[in-house]
Amino acid sequence: MKGRALTLLLATALFVSFSRAADHSVEPITSRIQRQPVQSRAIAAIGYSRQLRTLEVEFHRGGTYRYLQVPPSVHQQLMAAESKARFYNRKVRGKYRALRVKRSQQKERRR
Numbered sequence: 001m002k003g004r005a006l007t008l009l010l011a012t013a014l015f016v017s018f019s020r021a022a023d024h025s026v027e028p029i030t031s032r033i034q035r036q037p038v039q040s041r042a043i044a045a046i047g048y049s050r051q052l053r054t055l056e057v058e059f060h061r062g063g064t065y066r067y068l069q070v071p072p073s074v075h076q077q078l079m080a081a082e083s084k085a086r087f088y089n090r091k092v093r094g095k096y097r098a099l100r101v102k103r104s105q106q107k108e109r110r111r
Contacts, residue, residue, distance in 0.1 A: 028102040029066060031056060042085040048075040056101060057088060064101040067092055 033056050035047035040060075047056040048070070055070040055078070074091060081087035 028100040031064070031066065031101045033066075035064075036079075038079070038084050040084040043088060046075075046078060046084070048072070055092065055096070057092070058101075064103075066099045066101050067096040068099070070096050 031047075033047040033049050033052075033054065035045035035056055035058055037045045042059060042061075043057055044060045045058040047058075048054065050072055053069050053071065055067040055075055056064060057067070058064040070092070078084060078087050078092065
């Protein structure tokens with residue numbers, strides 16, 4: 001139970017902190033990057049474009065963020081990490097410029 005509470009606390013802290021770190025001064029962008037579902041309590045899916053050097057992270061609690069100028073090695077390490085949320089918190093959040101990604105129309109229709 002103690003581990004679960006810690007994980008939920010970490011997920012909440014991540015949600016609050018990534019919303020502060022993102023660049024909300026610009027209009028949200030539309031994404032065509034395919035994201036892959038991952039096993040994580042905080043992160044729902046992760047996508048990467050080698051061509052754009054862009055990482056996208058979709059969170060369970062809502063919100064998808066695009067991180068710019070992320071090396072492919074960071075994406076590979078994130079996908080291989082035992083705890084995706086912990087890796088994200090240590091190596092991605094606050095280290096790269098973030099942009100909010102618009103919710104897709106398909107997801108809007110499902111709600």
